[in-house]
Amino acid sequence: MSAPTIPAPTAPSPARPGRPAGAAPGRRRTSLGRRLAPYGYLAPVAVLMLVLMILPVAVVIRYSFFDNVIISPTSVLVGLRNYVQILTDPLFRTATRxxxxxxxxxxxxxxxxxxxxxxxLNSPLLGRRTKTVFRTIFVMPWLLTVAIIAILWRLLLDPNGVVNFGLQSVGLIDGPVAWFSELNLALPAVTVMNIWAGYPFFMVSLLAGLQGISADLYEAAAVDGASWWRRFFHVTLPSLRPIIISMALLDVIWTSQQFPLIWMTTGGGPLERTEMLSTYTYKLAFSEYQFAQASASAVIMLLVALVLAVFYVRHQRARD
Structure with a gap:
């Protein structure tokens, strides 16, 4: 009787190059889907930024090097001529100043x-209810839209408005003053209006910074005999310096591009006394139909904003 034969074990088939042994196609597809999932979530935002930001900026930059754009079917390449005309325009220098x-x-x-x-608002001398009332009053300008702020200040500074009535009542002025029409008062008037509309943003941010300063620093300074001014200059300001620099850079970018507040109050007048770079560019495009020169002016404003943005990003990285 012969012994039973045992079949020899078959050797495992070699794995395909580029695929680990035992990896199934379904598992590979699942892993690829997981890697691509974040890009799928970012795709809508990327498309919106491309359509609403990058493409319009690229078109404006292209327009700045041509002439007869938009209003003419044939545009002419002029190079830097539009930039030279803008930089040598006296009205542009007035708007810049x-x-x-x-x-x-x-x-x-x-x-x-x-x-x-x-x-x-951070002072311990005020009670909680008093702080709540003051916080509500101080933050009120931040809750109003630009249109409401413009209308409100036009009513306040009207020749028959509340401001003139109050100043006449105390004898500071003899007659009604047209604040937005006077040559020497129009720019201070819109500046005060912008200050009133924008200070709450600083207040809220600096209040958060003040509340983050440790009380031990003030106690140690008081023990060393430091006065209130010394504590302010050697404890408060150094602790708030990163916030102050960040807020100042952002505010410079935003304020230098302020348009609706100026346009809805003075429109750049009287006699260009409140002409800003934003209103100057707008008038070039939609009043004089000089779209190529308006594009050059807009590109100059963009470059200035980009320089400030670079400083802001570098400061944020150094702060982190």
Whole structure:
């Protein structure tokens, strides 16, 4: 009787190159789907940014190097001629000067008022209910839209408005003043209006920073005999410096591009006394139909904003 034969074990088939042994096609597809899932979630936002931001900016940059754009079927390449015309335009220099004054005064006043009100709301001398009332009053301008703010201040500064009535009552002025029509008062008037509308943003941010400062620092300074001013300059300001720099850079970018508040009150007048870069660019495009020159002006504003944005990002990275 012969012994039963045992079949020899079959050797496993070699794995295909590029696929680990035992990996199934379904599992590979699942792994690929997991890797692509985040890009699928980002795709709608990427498409919106491409259509609403990147493409319009690219079109405006292209327009700035041509002439007879939009209104003519044939455009002519002129290179940097539009930029030269804009930079040598006296009205552009006037708008740049007005924008610099308007932005500088507004940002400085936003910082001073915001820090002052934030310290008031952070003071232990005020009760909780009093702080709640003041916080509601101080933050009120931030809750209003630009259109409402413009209408409100036009009514307040009207020759027959509340401001003129109050100043006449105390004897500071002899007659009604047209604040938005006077050559020497129009720019200060819109600047005050912008200051009132923007200081709550500084106040809220600085209040959060003040509440994050440890009380031990103030106690240690008080033990060393430091006065209130020394504690403010050597404890409060150094602790708030990163927030102040970040807020100031953002406010410069936003304020330098302020358009609706100016347009709905003075429109850049009287006699270009409140002409800003934003209103200057708008008038070039939609009043004079100089779309190529308006595109060049818009690109110049974009470059200035990009420089400020670079400083802001570098500061944020250094802060982190």
């Amino acid at each position: 007005n924008t610099a004054v308007f932005t500088g005064v507004s940002v400085l006043a936003h910082l001073v008022l915001g820090l002052g009100f934030a310290m008031l």
